[in-house]
Amino acid sequence: MASAGPPPGMGPIMVLNSKTQRTHGRQAQIANIAAARAVADIIRSTLGPRSMLKMLLDPMGGIVITNDGNCILREVDVSHPTAKSMIELSRAQDEEVGDGTTSVIILAGEMLINAEPFVRSNVHPTVIVRGYNYALQEALTICEKLATTVDIHDADRMKALVQSCIGTKFSSRWNDIMIDMALKAVITVARETPTMSGTSGCVNDVYSQKMEVDIKRYAKVEKIPGGEIADCAVLSGVMFNKDVTHSKMRRRIENPRILLLDSPLEYKKGESQTNVEITDEEDWNTLLKMEEEYVENMCMEIIAFKPDIVITEKGVSDLAQHYFAKANITAFRRLRKTDNNRVARATGATIVSRTDEIRESDIGTGCGLFEMRKIGEEYFAFFEECKDPKACTIILRGGSKDVLNEIERNLTDAMLVVRNVVFDPRLLPGGGATEMAVSVGLRKAGLKLEGVQQGPFLAVGEAMEVIPRTLSENCGVSVIRTVTQLRAKHAAACEEAEKERGEGAFPKCNWGIDGTTGKLVDMEEFGIWEPFSVKIQTIKTAVESACMILRIDDIVFGSKKKGY
Amino acid sequence: MSAPNPASSGLFINGQRETGQDVRVGNVTAALAVANIVKTSLGPVGLDKMLVDDIGDVLITNDGATILKSLEVEHPAARVLVDLAKLQDQEVGDGTTSVVIIASELLRRGNDLVKNGIHPTTIISGYRMALKAAVSYIKKEMVVNVSELGDEHLINAARTSMSSKIIGRETDFFSRLAVDAVKSVKMNATAADVAGYDAMGSGGHGGGERLAEEPTSASASAGGTTTGGGKKQRYKYPLSAIHILKAHGKSSMESNLIDGGFAINAMRAAQGMPTFVESSADGAHVKIAMLDMNLQRHRMGMGVQVIVKDPAEIENIKRREMDITKERIRKIIDTGARVVLTTKGVDDLCMKYFVEAGIICARRCNREDLKRLAKATGGRVVTTMADMEGNEAFDAECLGGCDSVREVRIGDGEMLYVYGCKGHGASTIVLRGANEYMLDEMDRALHDSLCVVKRMLESNTLVPGGGAAEAALSVYLDDYADTIETREQMVIQEYADALLVIPKTLAVNAAKDASELVARLRSVHAKGQHSQDPSDDGLKFMGLDLIEGTIRDNLAAGVVEPAISKIKSLRFATEAAITILRIDDRISLNK
Helix, strand or coil: CCECCCCCCCCCCECECCCCEEEECHHHHHHHHHHHHHHHHHHHHHCCCCCCCEEEECCCCCEEEECCHHHHHHHCCCCCHHHHHHHHHHHHHHHHCCCCHHHHHHHHHHHHHHHHHHHHCCCCHHHHHHHHHHHHHHHHHHHHHHCEECCCCCHHHHHHHHHHHHCCCHHHHHHHHHHHHHHHHHHHHCEECCCCCHHHCCCCCCCCCCEECCHHHHEEEEEEEECCHHHCEECCCEEECCCCCCCCCCCEEECCCEEEECCCECCCCCCCCEEECCCCHHHHHHHHHHHHHHHHHHHHHHHCCCCCEEEECCCECHHHHHHHHHCCCEEECCCCHHHHHHHHHHHCCCEECCHHHCCHHHCECCCCEEEEEEECCEEEEEEECCCCCCCEEEEEEECCHHHHHHHHHHHHHHHHHHHHHHHCCEEEECCCHHHHHHHHHHHHHHHHCCCCCHHHHHHHHHHHCHHHHHHHHHHCCCHHHHHHHHHHHHHHHHHHHHHHHCCCCCCCCCEEECCCCCCEEEHHHHCCEEEHHHHHHHHHHHHHHHHHHHCEEEEEEEECCCCC | CCCCCCCCCCCCCCEEEEEHHHHHHHHHHHHHHHHHHHHCCCCCCCCEEEEEECCCCEEEECCHHHHHHHCCECCHHHHHHHHHHHHHHHHCCCCHHHHHHHHHHHHHHHHHHHHCCCCHHHHHHHHHHHHHHHHHHHHHHHCEECCCCCHHHHHHHHHHHHCCCHHHHHHHHHHHHHHHHHHHCCEECCHHHHHHHCHHHHHHHHHHHHCCCCCHHHHHHHHHHHHHHHCCCCEECCHHHEEEEEEEECCHHHCEEECCCEEECCCECCCCCCCEEECCCCCCCEEEEEECCCECCCCCCCCCCEEECCHHHHHHHHHHHHHHHHHHHHHHHHCCEEEEEECCCECHHHHHHHHHHCCEEECCCCHHHHHHHHHHHCCCEECCCECCCCCECCCHHHCEEECEEEEEEECCEEEEEEECCCCCCCEEEEEEECCHHHHHHHHHHHHHHHHHHHHHHHHCEEEECCCHHHHHHHHHHHHHHHCCCCCHHHHHHHHHHHHCHHHHHHHHHCCCCHHHHHHHHHHHHHHHHHCCCHHHHHHHHEEEECCCCEEEEHHHHCCEEEHHHHHHHHHHHHHHHHHHHCCCEEEEECC
C-alpha cells in the first residue's frame, strides 16, 4: 500500500518509501497465527517425559542437543516478526521462573490457533481479546482453588516435585542424584533476607521476599568431562580450577585460615604518569630495592595474620611466592571475581584490597578442609566441610561436553523449580491435570456467559487441553481416547461436587496423564506436582501474548530504525 | 507528475514543477493515505500495527504518532500530517490518531469544494470561522467544569485514553495506577515554575495567536488555565518525576506503582554489601549520597607528567593515589550516608570500606535517573567534593533521605528500590508484561494516560468523548452556517460534516452500522440543541457506545476527555489542513 489510488490523469502518488511492504486486515492476522503455529510446532514434541531431543546445527558447525524449549528457540533463526515475539515469551518465562518454557509456547500457539475460526468468521479481535481475558481471570481463580501448599522441609515431597519437573529431561536415568543435588544446592544457597521492621512504615510490596536464593551467583556448576554421571556431587563448600602457585606449598590443610585479596601481590606502578629522573647510580639501586621492599612489606603484613591460604584475584610475583612458601602459606592467583565471592561467602572471609588494612575479622575460618585434587589432567582446589556454607559448587561429570551441557541445563531447571517452591510453596497437579481442570471449569463457566464473548471464552478452555493432548501424543497412545477419558473424569468430578455441595462448588480433581505410559492416574497418588508460580506464569504469559498478537491488523516491513 | 509537462515545467532550472489543481489533488490524496494507515487504530475497538524495520526489530503500537514516526513517509504534504501527530503528542500527549483523521477529512472536503469552484482562500476563511465558532461552543456548552475533581473523573479520563490501547482490557487497574502516579507528584507551582514548566500551555497560546481572528477570550482561557499561576495557588504535575521502569516477566496485572518510591536499574557493586537498609529505630532516615564522580584510584589528567628526583617519592605518589579516594569515601561515609550511588565507576579496592560500613553502593547508574532520585529524595547530585578553599569536603546537605532501600530481584536482574522518599513527589511505575514489545507499548499507552490525567488536573474541565463532542459541534456548526450570508456558509457546512468522521470511524472500527449510528447521534443532538425544554439539556452529552452499538450519555458512562485536548486537537487539525490547502505550487529540485 505504498500508494493511494491514482487520481485521474496522474501517476501514483508515493506517500511511503517504496521499499516498505504492508500486509493488513485479515491477511495480517492469519499470517500472524500461522507464524505462531509454526513456532509451537517446532517444539511440540519436546513436552513431557517421552519427549525427544532436538539437534541444532549453528552456522559455525557447532551442535546443540537439547529439549529445553527456550534453548531450542534461541538457536532457531526466525524472520517473521510474530514468531520473534513468541520466542521472546520463552525468554521472559525462562528469566522469570526458569521452567515451563516449552508449555508457554505451545499454549500461546494453541490460543492463537483457536482464535483463527473467530477471525475467519469476522468476529472483531477486540471481542476475542475480551473473551480471552475474561477466561484468564477465571482460569486463575480455578488454579488457586486447585493449589495445595507444600512444606518445603518435607524432603520426600520436594523430591517428588523436582522429579516431575526434570523427569522429562535427558538425565532421567540419574534422577535421584540430580534431585538430591538440586535440593541440596538450593537449600545451601537460601538465605533469609532481613525483613522490614514494621516501624519505619515501609511499603511491603510483592517484591519484598523473605528468602533470597541467588542460584546464579552462589551455586556454581563446574563441568569436568570424564568419569561418570554418578560421580556428580554438591560440595558443602566451593571448588575452583586452579593450581597452587608454588609446588612446595601445602596441598592439604585442615581448618585453614583463609585470606582473600583483590589486589595484586606484585609491584605495580601508580595510575598517574610518573617519570623518575635518575642522576645518581645509587638511586637506581634504591629504586629496585624499593620495589622489592614494597612486595616484602605486603607479604609481611599478610604473614602477620598467619593465614594458611592466600587467594588473590590478581597476580602474585615470584618474590611474594617465595615469602609465602617460606611462611608455609598456600597461595592462589588470578581467581575470578565471581569465584572469589563464592569463596568469601562459603568461608566467611571478607575480600580485602589493601594489605595494610587487614583485620582479624577479615580472615575466613569457616572451611573445614582444604585439599588439592587432580581430576584428569588438571588440578582443582577444594574447600570442603564448611560450617555454614552459603555458597556451593556443583561438580558434574559425564561422558562428553554435550552431555554435560545438557545435564547442566536440566540441573538449572531443577534448581529453579526448587527456588520457586521456596518462594511460593503452593503446588498444582502436573501431567495435564491442572490444564484439564481449568478447561472443564471454563467450559462450565462459559456456558453461563452471555454475548459474543462466549465463543472466545470457551476457546481458551479448549486451548488449555493442548497440554494433556500433546502429552498423550508424545507417548504414543490414542490421543482422542485418552483426552476424552480425562475430560470425562474431570467433568464427572465437577458434577459430583455440585451435587454434594451445591451450585458452583469446585472439585479437587487431580487426574492427569502419566506421560510415560499414557494411562490416566491420580496425580495426588502418582506424585507429580508443579510449582504454582510456574503454571500461573505460563497461563498468564500465553494469554496475554496471544491477545497482543490478535490485536495486530497491520504489518509494515521496512519502517525506520528505532531511535530515529 | 513524473512525466514533465512542458507547459507546466517552464522552469529554467533543473527540477519539476506542479501547479494548481494537480498539486492540490496530490497533496490531499497523500494526506488521505496517511490517515488511512492510522484510521483502524482509533477508538476502543481499534487495532494495533506491527512495524518491522530493516534489521527486523519489531514495534507493536496503537499510538498514531508512533506509527507515523516509524513509517518512512516521503510525500511532503503527508509529512505535514506526520508532524501534526508529533505536535499533538508533545502538546497534549493523547489524541494523535484523531487529529490526523480530522485533518485529512478537512482536506478531502476542502479539495471537493475547490473542484466546485470555490477559491481556497474562501475555504480557509470558512474553516477559520468554523473553528472559532466550534471552540467557543465547546467552551460555552460542552465543557463540564469540575472544580473539585473527584478521582472518579480522573480515572474515567485515563480509562478513556487507554481504552484503545493494549492495556485497554485492564483499564480499571491501569487508570487507577495512572491517577495515583500523577497525584503523587503534585507540587505547588511557583510563578517561575508555571512559566518555565508550562511551555506546553504557552505553546497552545502561541498557536492561538497565529489565528488572526482568534477571540481574545478564547486564547486567554486556553493559556490562562495553566499560566494564571499568579492569581491563586496552582499545582503542577511534572510527569518527568514519574519514572517508568520496564521488566519483562509476570503479567501486566502485576505492574505496580511504588508510591513515593523510586526504583533504579542498578545493582550492588559488591556481593558483601547488605541487600537492605532501613531507617533506624530513632527515626533517622536512610541517607543517600548521589555522586557524579569517579571513585576510582585517582589519576592525573592526560598529559600530566610528574617528574621526581627522589625515587622514594614514587612510593609516596602511589600511596597518595589510593589515599585520595579513600579519604573521599571516608568523608562520604562520615556524613552518615547509608547508600552511595554514582554515575561513574568505583574501584574494587574501595569496596571494602563500603562493605565494612554496611553501605549499599551502586556504580554506573544512569545520570538522568540519579537526577530524578535527587529531586525525589531532596538531595543533590554531587559532581565534585572540592570547596572554594581548595579543600575537599562532603556536604551533608547533599544527602537525600528515604525510609528504606532494598535490592530486589526482578526476572533475571536486580534493581534498587528506594522507599518513602523524603523530597518532592516522585513515583515509579514498574511495568511487567509478557515480552519487550508489549512493555514498550504499555509504556506508550501509559504515557498518554498520564498526560491526560495531568491535563485534567491542570485545567479542571472535561468534555464527553466517544464522538459526543464532535456530533454536537457538527449539529451546532450546521445551524451556525445558516446564519452566515457569505459564501463561507458552504465551507462551514463541510466543516460540520467533516467532524463527523470521528464518530463514523469509531463505528466502522467497531464493525457497526456507521451511517445509522451517526444519523441517530446527530438527531439526538439536534433535538437537544433546538429544544427549549431543560430536561433535554443532557442530550448534548450523548455519544456512541461501541460495544453495544447504541448511543448513550457518555458523561454518565465515564467516557471523558480533557477539554483542552479536544480544543487543541481541533485547532491543530484545522491549522494543518489550512497549511496544505494553501499550497498551489510544488517545485522539487534535482540536486
